[in-house]
Amino acid sequence: MRTQIGIVGAGPAGLVLAHLLHLHGIESVVVETRSRKYIEERVRAGLLEQGTVNLLIETGVGERLQRECLTHHGIELRFNRRGHRIDFDALTGGKTVTIYAQHEVIKDLVAARLAAGLPLILEAENVSVHGLNSASPSIRFRMAGEEQEVHCDYIAGCDGFHGICRPSIPDGVLTEFERVYPFGWLGILAKAPPSSEELVYNYHERGFALLTMRTREISRLYLQVPHDEDINSWPDDRIWSELRLRTAVDGDWKLNEGPIFQKNIAPMRSYVVEPMQYGKMFLAGDAAHIVPPTGAKGLNLAVADVRIMAQAFAEFYATGKTHLLENYSQKCLRRVWKAQRFSWWMTSMLHRFDTDNAFDQRRQLAELDYVTSSRAAMTTLAENYVGLPWD
């Protein structure tokens, strides 16, 4: 097989890239290890920045999103039993964020790709990349017992944090930057209408909790837990009782409860590799960087990366110029590090750390007080949360 861009991974990064390349008239083949059912049901992110939403709508894959999404104009920070709203409309000149699950985005992109009759290879085994410094790099894999090879001009490594693209780069080329947090998020999906119209970030002496949602009928709720926590030690009753404690607020607000139908614990990590390129291979999304989910930036960063990558490939195929490809890593990293800073800051402000002492707790409360009372501080939070400009 021969194509222009070989894409490893059919997550948000790989599928959005394939879609944008198609609109530029550039051929691609997407190679993914998992099945269609698996990628369309994998529960992950749920909050899209305005830029991500605009891109999906403008490129023709936002029709269902527009019909089914929930638009949010702010968030609440809750501490000391009081809620404080950060009003995005007023602070950012009318920008909003959108609730629409990552796996719904994936369904829309897979449907668009298959409807256009474009190659999406699923359930590939033993995927590997070769000739990264050659004129014709390739992706090899096993399919129905047969070895296959896709030769291409360039490879896009969109295979997430545990993929094979980043580890295929020779030792000594990449520099890694990492912070691992001593806690994770226990996340649940529950058949219960959201208890609040907008997301509620709760700082509590027992640990952080987040109230969010997937639809008007389904709540998505998170609790900070130790990083090595066993999910079996969290029966449903314990989860609800802990959520009630950490989200308690003065007044007549009540936590809506219902049957829990999905639960898992996700570790928290900040991670970046530099550069996001080696030879003919470009990394995007979680393959190159991970953020703790507190700022809801992971999926949005993946989309921002591949938008830049698609523009660079478009310039190359239209003019032969490699200027944008050469600047890809530098351009992405400028935005990636700002999202890293914001995600780290939100995480540090809202979570209890193992080393917490009374000083740190007072300092965190003072910061929350400042962030919810100074217009300048609220604006800083709001403009980062809705998403910094792409260019």
Ligand SMILES: Cc1cc2nc3c(=O)[nH]c(=O)nc-3n(C[C@H](O)[C@H](O)[C@H](O)COP(=O)(O)OP(=O)(O)OC[C@H]3O[C@@H](n4cnc5c(N)ncnc54)[C@H](O)[C@@H]3O)c2cc1C
């Ligand atoms: C449990 C969890 C909860 C999250 N919650 C949030 C949230 O609330 N908000 C937010 O913004 N972000 C969240 N994230 C992060 C967000 O989901 C990711 O940033 C986003 O999925 C990144 O997209 P991606 O395409 O780069 O990588 P991925 O979504 O990881 O996609 C990579 C794809 O590559 C495939 N693959 C892997 N190895 C290979 C291989 N060898 N060959 C071929 N294919 C391969 C994988 O199967 C996968 O389909 C969460 C992540 C997790 C794990």
